[in-house]
Amino acid sequence: MIKLYGLEISNYYAVVKAFMLEKGFEFEEIEIAPSYSEPYLELSPMGKMPFIEVDEGYLSETSAILGFLENCVPDQPMTPADPFVSAKMSELFKVVELYVGNESARLVGPVFFGAELNQAVAEQIKPLMVKGLAAVDRLASFSPYMMGANVTMVDFYAYYIFTTARLIAKKVWDWDILLEVDGLRDWLQIMSQRPMIKLVDDQRNIAIGKMLDNA
Numbered sequence: 001m002i003k004l005y006g007l008e009i010s011n012y013y014a015v016v017k018a019f020m021l022e023k024g025f026e027f028e029e030i031e032i033a034p035s036y037s038e039p040y041l042e043l044s045p046m047g048k049m050p051f052i053e054v055d056e057g058y059l060s061e062t063s064a065i066l067g068f069l070e071n072c073v074p075d076q077p078m079t080p081a082d083p084f085v086s087a088k089m090s091e092l093f094k095v096v097e098l099y100v101g102n103e104s105a106r107l108v109g110p111v112f113f114g115a116e117l118n119q120a121v122a123e124q125i126k127p128l129m130v131k132g133l134a135a136v137d138r139l140a141s142f143s144p145y146m147m148g149a150n151v152t153m154v155d156f157y158a159y160y161i162f163t164t165a166r167l168i169a170k171k172v173w174d175w176d177i178l179l180e181v182d183g184l185r186d187w188l189q190i191m192s193q194r195p196m197i198k199l200v201d202d203q204r205n206i207a208i209g210k211m212l213d214n215a
């Protein structure tokens with residue numbers, strides 16, 4: 001059985017968990033905090049969570065994990081069949097990852113863990129996010145899903161990236177990023193109603209509550 005390693009509070013962990021539930025995988029969750037030391041690096045070379053363990057070995061990086069899981073269950077596709085549309089999904093995935101997810105994640109420390117906010121860094125990040133969001137606006141159709149009529153991998157990924165980026169942008173700049181992309185608010189609402197996403201969100205909120213109680 002697949003093992004999913006990490007902590008429920010992580011939005012990247014939530015992506016993989018929701019995707020596995022949607023695809024009907026059976027898996028075991030193993031609670032482990034990220035670490036930049038051995039032997040953790042053997043399992044996840046950047047010291048990050050989530051990562052999975054399958055018969056063939058360990059795999060980290062959310063996009064790689066989703067791609068692997070997708071290829072394991074080809075009869076229930078979450079990737080567009082047309083090669084060009086599939087590549088457009090990858091393009092959108094990259095934009096969300098690099099310019100919304102990675103940029104906003106640079107402010108996770110100040111927003112969620114009490115670190116001091118470096119205003120100069122925050123000022124570098126916002127214009128990159130503005131460009132990223134404008135690119136999402138061009139690439140995603142939201143009809144009703146990002147790539148059209150069918151839900152695909154990028155919807156699951158982007159749902160968790162946007163829910164976290166939204167909180168960060170609100171706290172740092174009092175900025176509602178949902179106003180930057182036509183259709184983003186309604187799509188978030190549609191995604192949040194999916195039973196598997198509801199399940200993951202409920203469990204994640206409990207984990208976040210426990211973390212705050214212990215802080």
Ligand SMILES: N[C@@H](CCC(=O)N[C@@H](CS)C(=O)NCC(=O)O)C(=O)O
Binds near residue numbers: 011047048050060063
């Ligand atoms: N690029 C990674 C990002 C995952 C990530 O940033 N995970 C965070 C938790 S939400 C983490 O492990 N942080 C610990 C660290 O960076 O040392 C992916 O796509 O999986």
